[in-house]
Amino acid sequence: MGVGLPRLVGARVARREDPRLLTGQGSYVDDHRPARMLYAAFLRSPHAHARIRRIDASAALALPGVAAVLTGDDIARSAKPVRAASKTPNVKTTSYPPLALGKVRHVGEAVAMVAAESRYVAEDAVERIVVEYEPLPVVRDVESALDPASPVLHDEAETNLLVSREFARGDVDAAVAGAALVVRERFRFHRHTPVCMENRGCLAEYATGSGALTLRSSAQCPGLVRDILTDLLDMPEHLIRVIATDVGGGFGAKASLYPEEIATCVMARRLGRPVKWIGDRREDLLATTHAWDEIVDAELGLNQDGTIVGLRAEVIADVGGYSIYPWTAAIEPVQTISFLPGPYRVPTYRGRARGVATCKAPLGPYRGVGRPPAVFVIEGLMDRAARRLGLDPAEIRLRNFIRDEDFPYKSPSGIVWDRSSFTESLQKAREALDYKAARDEQARARAAGRWVGIGIASYVELTGIGSAIPVSPGMPVSTGTEAATIRFDPAGKVTAVFGVASHGQGLETTLAQIVGDEVGVPIEDVRVVHGDTDASPYGTGTYASRSLVLAGGAAILAGRSVREKMLVIAGHLLEADPADVTLAPGRYAVRGMPDRSVTVRQIARAAYSGAKHLPKGLEPGLEATRFYDPYYGTASNATHAAMVEVDRATLEVKILRYVVVEDCGRMVNPLIVDGQVHGGVAQGIGAALLEEIVYDDQGQLLSGTLMDYVVPSACEIPMMEVHHVETPSPVTLGGFRGMGEGGTIGAPAAIANAVADALAPLSIEVAELPVTPERLFRLTRKAGA
Amino acid sequence: MKPPKFEYHAPTSLDEALDALGRYGGDAKVLAGGQSLMPLLNFRLARPAALVDLNRVASLAYIREQDGQVRLGAMTRQRTIEFSPLVAQRLPLLKEATRWVGHLPIRTRGTIGGSIAHADPSAEYPAVLAALEGEVVARGARGERVIRAADLFQTYLTTSLAPDEILTEVRLPAMPAGAGYALEEFSRRHGDFAIVGIAAVVVRAGQRCTMARLATAGAGPVPVRLRAAEEILETEGLGEAAIDAAARRATELVDPDADIHASADYRRHLAGVLTKRALTRAIGVARG
Amino acid sequence: MADMMTVRLKVNGVEHEGRCEPRKLLVDFIREDLGLTGTHVGCEHGICGACTILFNGEAARSCIMLAVQAEGAELATVEGLMRDGKLHPLQEAFREHHGLQCGFCTPGMLMTALDFLRTNPTPSEREIREGISAVLCRCTGYQGIVNAVRAAAPVLAAGR
Structure with a gap:
């Protein structure tokens, strides 16, 4: 790195994607309308569990403007069912057909697909398809699903218990038995759903001449979708192109392969016409993966001084009707037991996870995956213990954090934490909140009869995961690498191509900052291309807080390769030893002789101008592709602190203050880091107070509109105060740590703890999220308030 | 979520509108602002043969005193x-x-x-x-x-x-000059339909209440007038004890249903809470 | 088709004419028939606000209006905000204050905020939150949006 060059990394650079998105010139799937395109609509099951006796599509096909109708049987002839396999024993692999085959397993499952001249006509046609169902008994929840008398959803699994996994360290039973204090609770984290403002959708085009298939999709993982379509559609990989240019939010919901994507490809290939399916909000709430939905029975044993001696937990997740690709039904519950011990020294541990199939939409990854419930549980137990021991909640955490001298620390579930700032973050959060003053204010409020509380939640998350560990346990797909291609054109401008796929995170900006620094050009001269499998080197996509770490690392490697070559060419042009050439703003100069310099543009031109302009034997061209694998990955941590008031009369929870101190290592762009925290916290607040997917006993979705699934508006979200600790990761290139999910991991626990603290005079504990006014009404009535 | 087919009429006078409506023998729907009907159409929960759109009937938009x-x-x-x-x-x-x-x-x-x-x-x-x-x-x-x-x-x-x-x-x-009024509402998200809402009007003469009005939203299948609670104020005046008694009475007068957002008990509780708040605020702004 | 109707309207100052079924939603007409894809479809039941446009100068949700209702109307969409190749001050403020991430709610948010600021040129934070609560954003936690609207308010007021 040259001296005097203004650093892009670390600067609050305004986003490069903004001008197009602000002017309505984004390129979302639904913005594309190739000639001869047909619109698709799906017939979805009204039953939670039923056998399909017969499908009669003749009336639909007779409707003018209808091109075709596909059923499960039709699809089965041209595409394989999805099977989310796992290498882990005790994780059952089950089939997920693109259109129901023989049986439906949740309300909203796709049963038939129509392609027509307009979406209007397609929906008319859907209504004319006659399906004869034989209703089967509904498997409504995990308890009944595990009853030996329960119907089994997947015959091939022979049980509804699709996932069993255990992590253990030491003799936890003895430790808990001998503990001075044991706190225990049954925690319930209800079902949620991500609600991207852009519904899922895709557009498939099949070129009959070349046999090439192009799928535009609202996908987070174009590479991953391309790879699996190769197998399912039996097509060579190089004939499948998956594009996700602008995607309207993902949050994990768009990281999985969906039945509609496969069906749309099959329809397009069959008809030789472009086919577009844009899900509507009803379909989104019914058939986009849901999240969390866990019951956790947990016990924490502690010494009298508040240090942890052992943690035991039984996690049971309602994984819904299908195991989703590639993450499998294991992702949520296994992630929960992986991270339950949190940022603490937990000498003995046993976490058991079970994933149980029921007649609901499949469970999939959503911001935080497993960790929002895990942190809710461990942080809830820490507060319960603190109350019992008469310790301040901050103090009990400080006594148990993994200390500086403990790093790298191997957690009971086998995760290795690199150097992190658990203690520092909590202390800084205390300062930011002015903890003493806040407690005084709380005391005054209490004396006045108000229910005011303060809640703290500290957590650590594994991010930027490399090839040593699969992102989801036992998953056969390798997710440990990403690549970058950095290419100069002869005019000295840079195109940087990545296999990741930004869907709101601003990667076009942050990756350009990294590239600009590495090769010595201003950010305006870097164009980042992503989300197009034809353009990019091999990669999978954006998920699991990985993109800045993996793609950023690859950008650094590729940038270095290009820069080394530029130094050689500059040396040649300047008739100097390349070792004496150094990078200055926009130019390369001989060290100590700023007048003897060449511009980036001169170097780039030389690189493409033939042998006479290049050192002897140097290959022409100026580009490099490099892959990066952080191997283990790294960790981000944070402490959230919330101050809330529970309205004694209406039981509404008002957030008075919200403080976050987070450490995502070296920050590339603080503006974007803050934005990610704000958005994550808002989703966590929604999860804690407002949002809940509700099914009735017959498996009918009761929260099927945005009136009933209550996503917070600007009025329910407070101003957040975000502070940073910057501990560069010792194990990643650039020192970056991933940070897309953290806000949602910390917020539910911080809110729950604050509400419990507010209600401590009534001895009310918060063991169920969302903690709605209705639930608080019942809790306070029970407590005699 | 696209509407089913329907015929569409955009009359410019009330007579034309009535004429159009009459032709469908109950199968047509009147389209006003559309903020409730259009979602129902998009969900295909409403399937009228025709829509009679009143948005071009200029004579139906006015506010006047008479x-x-x-x-x-x-x-x-x-x-x-x-x-x-x-x-x-x-x-x-x-x-x-x-x-x-x-x-x-x-x-x-x-x-x-x-x-x-x-x-x-x-x-x-x-x-x-x-x-x-x-x-x-x-x-x-x-x-x-x-x-x-x-x-x-x-x-x-x-x-x-x-x-x-x-x-x-x-x-x-027209409300009597100096009448106190308030609308108190509780919803889980700003702008949503009320879980419960209470509209209150009081006309006061010192501590006496010459007229009290209380009506609910979200506390039953129709808006409910809380006449017995009103009477408490009209007989006992506007003191705190009367307000509390009226609020208590309100919880007994409503017969709300449950949905996924709130149980009947919680709604009943809210009816009392909001009655008290609405009355307190209404009395605060009442003159006389 | 016999039941097709003609719709003549002005969008961002430009006259357009199209033919569609009476049931066609205004947002679909804007996106498909006029090719103005900046206005987005988010929920089709009037909750999320992504489809908000200005209808005769006032913010309205185009997913719960019919295209035929726009006969003779003047519409403004996000595409019309830029002037002489420069971002509108509200757009500038959104960029500076990181008022958008995925960009999907952004057009509806901008059009709503414009109408809101027209009737309330000097809003408090609470009023801004109420004003923009008509549009759901899942990315920003609203903080950047609130800051952007607050920053843009005096600029817009000065330009009126």
């Missing part, structure tokens, strides 16, 4: 009401209620007639109509009739309007 009443044309937009000086002066409760109706882009389209004819019991305008003992004018092939609030709402989304009738005007008695 015979001690403020008369609002059915197609008067909520946003117009929100900013109307006449409404602010004569019907401050209606103005306050309007700010609770949905959001800005709802109020630019939504109309008072549409909201009342839709008869969502969680909505604000039906509660105001009940609290102020207003009436609506309905026109049909057989002529015009005036329906009192108490006779209008039958159950969820159902009024006593005949299928071939159009609600043309809402008549609200």
Whole structure:
């Protein structure tokens, strides 16, 4: 790195994607309308569990403007069912057909697909398809699903218990038995759903001449979708192109392969016409993966001084009707037991996870995956213990954090934490909140009869995961690498191509900052291309807080390769030893002789101008592709602190203050880091107070509109105060740590703890999220308030 | 979520509208602001043979004072009401209620007639109509009739309007000068329909209450007048004990249903809480 | 088709004419028939606000209006905000204050905020939150949006 060059990394650079998105010139799937395109609509099951006796599509096909109708049987002839396999024993692999085959397993499952001249006509046609169902008994929840008398959803699994996994360290039973204090609770984290403002959708085009298939999709993982379509559609990989240019939010919901994507490809290939399916909000709430939905029975044993001696937990997740690709039904519950011990020294541990199939939409990854419930549980137990021991909640955490001298620390579930700032973050959060003053204010409020509380939640998350560990346990797909291609054109401008796929995170900006620094050009001269499998080197996509770490690392490697070559060419042009050439703003100069310099543009031109302009034997061209694998990955941590008031009369929870101190290592762009925290916290607040997917006993979705699934508006979200600790990761290139999910991991626990603290005079504990006014009404009535 | 097919009429006069409506023998729907009907069409939960769109019937949009009443044309937009000086002066409760109706882009389209004819019991305008003992004018092939609030709402989304009738005007008695008023509402998210809402009006003479009005939103299949609670104030005055007694009475007078957001018990509890809050605030602004 | 109707309207100052079924939603007409894809479809039941446009100068949700209702109307969409190749001050403020991430709610948010600021040129934070609560954003936690609207308010007021 040259001296005097203004650093892009670390600067609050305004986003490069903004001008197009602000002017309505984004390129979302639904913005594309190739000639001869047909619109698709799906017939979805009204039953939670039923056998399909017969499908009669003749009336639909007779409707003018209808091109075709596909059923499960039709699809089965041209595409394989999805099977989310796992290498882990005790994780059952089950089939997920693109259109129901023989049986439906949740309300909203796709049963038939129509392609027509307009979406209007397609929906008319859907209504004319006659399906004869034989209703089967509904498997409504995990308890009944595990009853030996329960119907089994997947015959091939022979049980509804699709996932069993255990992590253990030491003799936890003895430790808990001998503990001075044991706190225990049954925690319930209800079902949620991500609600991207852009519904899922895709557009498939099949070129009959070349046999090439192009799928535009609202996908987070174009590479991953391309790879699996190769197998399912039996097509060579190089004939499948998956594009996700602008995607309207993902949050994990768009990281999985969906039945509609496969069906749309099959329809397009069959008809030789472009086919577009844009899900509507009803379909989104019914058939986009849901999240969390866990019951956790947990016990924490502690010494009298508040240090942890052992943690035991039984996690049971309602994984819904299908195991989703590639993450499998294991992702949520296994992630929960992986991270339950949190940022603490937990000498003995046993976490058991079970994933149980029921007649609901499949469970999939959503911001935080497993960790929002895990942190809710461990942080809830820490507060319960603190109350019992008469310790301040901050103090009990400080006594148990993994200390500086403990790093790298191997957690009971086998995760290795690199150097992190658990203690520092909590202390800084205390300062930011002015903890003493806040407690005084709380005391005054209490004396006045108000229910005011303060809640703290500290957590650590594994991010930027490399090839040593699969992102989801036992998953056969390798997710440990990403690549970058950095290419100069002869005019000295840079195109940087990545296999990741930004869907709101601003990667076009942050990756350009990294590239600009590495090769010595201003950010305006870097164009980042992503989300197009034809353009990019091999990669999978954006998920699991990985993109800045993996793609950023690859950008650094590729940038270095290009820069080394530029130094050689500059040396040649300047008739100097390349070792004496150094990078200055926009130019390369001989060290100590700023007048003897060449511009980036001169170097780039030389690189493409033939042998006479290049050192002897140097290959022409100026580009490099490099892959990066952080191997283990790294960790981000944070402490959230919330101050809330529970309205004694209406039981509404008002957030008075919200403080976050987070450490995502070296920050590339603080503006974007803050934005990610704000958005994550808002989703966590929604999860804690407002949002809940509700099914009735017959498996009918009761929260099927945005009136009933209550996503917070600007009025329910407070101003957040975000502070940073910057501990560069010792194990990643650039020192970056991933940070897309953290806000949602910390917020539910911080809110729950604050509400419990507010209600401590009534001895009310918060063991169920969302903690709605209705639930608080019942809790306070029970407590005699 | 696209509407099913329907025929479409955009008459420019009320007579044309009635004529169009009459042709479908109950199978047509009147389209006012569309903020409730259009979602139902998109969900295909409403499937009328035809829509009769009143948005071009200019004669249905007005606010005027007559015979001690403020008369609002059915197609008067909520946003117009929100900013109307006449409404602010004569019907401050209606103005306050309007700010609770949905959001800005709802109020630019939504109309008072549409909201009342839709008869969502969680909505604000039906509660105001009940609290102020207003009436609506309905026109049909057989002529015009005036329906009192108490006779209008039958159950969820159902009024006593005949299928071939159009609600043309809402008549609200001007509030007595100095009357105190408040609309208190609880919803889980700003702008959502109320879980429970209470509209209150009090006319005071010192500590005495010469008139009290309380009406609910979200506490049953129709807006409910809490007459027995009103009587407590009218007999016992406006002291704290009377307010508490009225609030307690309110919880007994309502018979709410449960949904995924709130149980009947919690709604009943809220009816009491909001009655107290509405009365306290109304008394605070009452003069006399 | 016999039941097709003609719609003549002005969008961002430009006259357009199209034919569609009466049931066609205004947002679909804007996106498909006029090719103005900046206005987005998010829920089709009037909750999320992504489809908000200005209809005769006032913010309205185009997913719960019919295209035929726009006959003779003047519409403004996000595409019309830029002037002489420069971002509108509100757009500038959104960029500076990181008022958008995925960009999907942004057009509806901008159009709603414009109408809101027209009637309330000097809003408090609470009023801004109420004003923009008509549009759901899942990315920003609203903080950047609130800051952007607050920053843009005096600029817009000065330009009126």
